[in-house]
């Protein structure tokens with residue numbers, strides 16, 4: 001089965017990769033991804049300075065998903081800028097996830113990371129877990145201003161990691177902004193922000209930061225992820241490639257994302273829970289699904305969702 005895909009002219013040996021944040025902070029984790037079956041190495045979202053992140057416990061997995069409030073633990077952009085050329089030896093695309101506190105940070109980081117020549121730059125507009133910092137992607141004016149500045153300093157294909165939207169008006173507005181700015185791909189969606197999971201035995205929250213509120217991931221967010229992939233795929237008429245993220249725990253889940261319009265998929269919760277073996281498992285499961293349905297490649301079913 002052919003799992004190759006292409007995003008913004010970059011060829012990926014497999015359509016499966018890690019989601020930014022999942023086991024991709026340290027050099028060791030990034031090299032482990034390099035040696036794995038994953039079709040790319042996606043870095044943790046980086047900030048100006050190294051960060052320890054929020055106090056633990058800050059990640060909790062439960063039956064239908066996960067909740068996290070990691071708080072951007074990362075090595076700082078200088079370390080990733082130095083690592084990216086070294087990660088080239090694994091012969092697969094490198095996706096650098098850029099974050100920051102305020103517009104200036106994004107511009108500084110994007111400039112330096114662009115110079116280290118990753119294959120794609122994913123601008124994270126949707127971290128839900130910094131106390132007092134709203135998600136940029138929920139503020140149209142801030143998003144447009146920030147992206148216009150970042151766009152000027154980035155020559156690498158650039159995309160955005162969007163939060164989930166729950167109203168078509170918000171998706172329309174964001175699509176118009178992204179059209180004006182000019183982005184080469186979309187990563188859809190980040191975790192569903194500020195959920196709350198309760199341990200009924202302990203009568204307690206399950207993570208420490210922000211009184212227990214955190215970003216939800218895993219199977220429970222799949223319908224929201226599929227809806228956003230589909231909505232943006234339609235809004236851009238399939239012309240802007242989409243990386244689908246959210247609830248991919250089986251080959252069938254990946255197939256659903258492809259049908260909705262994703263050209264590749266990122267795996268977060270399932271990768272954190274299973275480690276790199278998840279990429280082989282998902283590929284073999286997707287091969288069975290595609291084979292049964294008569295598709296000879298993953299790319300053949302992209303956007304083919306039927307409507308009634």
Ligand code: RRO
Pocket residue numbers: 021045068069070071072073099124126127128129190191215
């Ligand atoms: O580090 C985090 O807490 C985090 C980030 Br930056 C993000 O974009 N999404 C998420 O669920 N957690």
